[in-house]
Amino acid sequence: MEQVVKKIDKKTLILDTTLELLSENGFHGTPISLIAENAGIGAGTIYRYFKNKEELINVLFIEIQRRIIKAMYCNYNEAAPYQERFKVLWINMINYYRKHPKDLIFIEQHRYAPYVSTLTRSESMRIISPVLLFFLEGKKKRFIKHLPLYTIIGLIYGPIVTIVKLNLDHNRVTTDDQIFHAEQACWDAVKYNDTKLEENIK
Amino acid sequence: MEQVVKKIDKKTLILDTTLELLSENGFHGTPISLIAENAGIGAGTIYRYFKNKEELINVLFIEIQRRIIKAMYCNYNEAAPYQERFKVLWINMINYYRKHPKDLIFIEQHRYAPYVSTLTRSESMRIISPVLLFFLEGKKKRFIKHLPLYTIIGLIYGPIVTIVKLNLDHNRVTTDDQIFHAEQACWDAVKYNDTKLEENIK
DNA sequence: TGTCTCGGAATGAACGTTCATTCCGTTTTG
DNA sequence: CAAAACGGAATGAACGTTCATTCCGAGACA
Numbered sequence: 164m165e166q167v168v169k170k171i172d173k174k175t176l177i178l179d180t181t182l183e184l185l186s187e188n189g190f191h192g193t194p195i196s197l198i199a200e201n202a203g204i205g206a207g208t209i210y211r212y213f214k215n216k217e218e219l220i221n222v223l224f225i226e227i228q229r230r231i232i233k234a235m236y237c238n239y240n241e242a243a244p245y246q247e248r249f250k251v252l253w254i255n256m257i258n259y260y261r262k263h264p265k266d267l268i269f270i271e272q273h274r275y276a277p278y279v280s281t282l283t284r285s286e287s288m289r290i291i292s293p294v295l296l297f298f299l300e301g302k303k304k305r306f307i308k309h310l311p312l313y314t315i316i317g318l319i320y321g322p323i324v325t326i327v328k329l330n331l332d333h334n335r336v337t338t339d340d341q342i343f344h345a346e347q348a349c350w351d352a353v354k355y356n357d358t359k360l361e362e363n364i365k
Numbered sequence: 366m367e368q369v370v371k372k373i374d375k376k377t378l379i380l381d382t383t384l385e386l387l388s389e390n391g392f393h394g395t396p397i398s399l400i401a402e403n404a405g406i407g408a409g410t411i412y413r414y415f416k417n418k419e420e421l422i423n424v425l426f427i428e429i430q431r432r433i434i435k436a437m438y439c440n441y442n443e444a445a446p447y448q449e450r451f452k453v454l455w456i457n458m459i460n461y462y463r464k465h466p467k468d469l470i471f472i473e474q475h476r477y478a479p480y481v482s483t484l485t486r487s488e489s490m491r492i493i494s495p496v497l498l499f500f501l502e503g504k505k506k507r508f509i510k511h512l513p514l515y516t517i518i519g520l521i522y523g524p525i526v527t528i529v530k531l532n533l534d535h536n537r538v539t540t541d542d543q544i545f546h547a548e549q550a551c552w553d554a555v556k557y558n559d560t561k562l563e564e565n566i567k
Numbered sequence: 568t569g570t571c572t573c574g575g576a577a578t579g580a581a582c583g584t585t586c587a588t589t590c591c592g593t594t595t596t597g
Numbered sequence: 598c599a600a601a602a603c604g605g606a607a608t609g610a611a612c613g614t615t616c617a618t619t620c621c622g623a624g625a626c627a
Binding site (some may be wrong): 199204208211 | 576578579
């Protein structure tokens with residue numbers, strides 16, 4: 164029993180240390196030896212938990228993805244109006260990144276990296292599927308525009324990454340006010356507009 | 366004279382080959398020796414044109430950034446209405462990426478990489494400054510919302526990257542129709558809305 | 568209880584490979 | 598022919614991975 168607990172703890176320790184170092188130095192700036200050193204374990208030990216460096220990255224990628232989705236659905240009320248639910252998901256996500264900038268840097272650094280396997284990519288898709296379903300629901304019920312899924316993702320996720328990352332780069336704090344307005348703009352981008360209504364305004 | 370021409374040609378050759386390989390294999394999947402081999406030159410020759418591998422990447426990053434901006438301002442008419450100019454810039458940019466997916470992959474793979482120097486980052490800012498000024502103009506004249514610059518960039522650039530990249534990943538063609546609608550949605554995200562006007566509609 | 572045995576977890580030095588960079592003989596240029 | 602450009606073998610540092618060995622804690626035994 165205790166063995167199992169220790170195993171899990173050590174695996175987590177390795178993952179945490181890897182995240183820390185990778186987000187600072189990137190893939191080829193963080194040798195296994197450094198990860199081992201910072202984790203206070205032997206280099207060989209890492210290979211008891213992960214087949215190789217690549218797998219370590221892939222596992223970490225999936226792990227973080229999972230945490231993000233979990234955070235997004237905190238205080239999410241299935242019964243609330245669509246726009247309200249949109250707001251909760253969006254704000255939760257950007258707040259997760261605000262609180263965990265290392266995760267943002269890691270994810271964005273590795274999203275398009277060639278050593279992230281196709282298996283990881285499809286697993287990643289599976290993890291975010293609740294969000295995709297949320298968008299499909301919005302399209303079907305005409306809460307949001309009838310756009311391809313990827314367009315919608317781009318309109319909604321793009322701003323989150325850029326806002327947090329640019330503020331990080333320039334040592335600025337991402338303010339609640341910024342977030343409030345950005346969320347509204349994102350909603351404007353995707354919310355359903357009857358074209359005829361638009362004409363009437365003019 | 367010819368020296369200069371040849372110099373430029375070989376430098377370009379190296380940069381082109383590097384882009385080709387890097388976008389496929391990533392930084393640590395493309396050794397200098399491979400770049401040299403594919404370019405049909407000696408490995409040492411590369412060091413006549415670039416101090417080291419890092420500089421090579423940084424120069425390429427800047428170079429591509431420049432090409433993108435150049436493409437954006439093709440057929441741009443300073444005298445046209447704001448929304449029209451927005452459309453031209455946006456469509457030009459996404460079309461550049463559609464035509465040059467390797468550039469997209471390269472830029473996005475290295476945007477947050479630690480070996481892209483702060484010098485490169487600020488130079489990059491300088492290059493895109495016309496676009497930033499365009500946004501500032503829009504804010505001042507109330508064509509677009511009064512949002513922080515980075516929020517605006519996120520709202521506009523995020524979708525471009527994601528749409529092209531996701532379609533690439535899934536071996537789909539990015540259609541003109543998709544682009545047409547995505548541009549409209551982006552505009553909806555940033556266009557100025559008088560709040561009172563919105564109230565009246567309801 | 569104290570001692571012995573055993574198995575798997577952990578270790579880190581060693582290995583083989585890879586790779587950026589250098590160096591120098593050769594070729595090209597003007 | 599002098600000087601610059603070039604090629605690619607040589608170099609040495611760095612790295613991922615392996616593996617013989619040590620360590621440790623849990624039973625077995627008396």
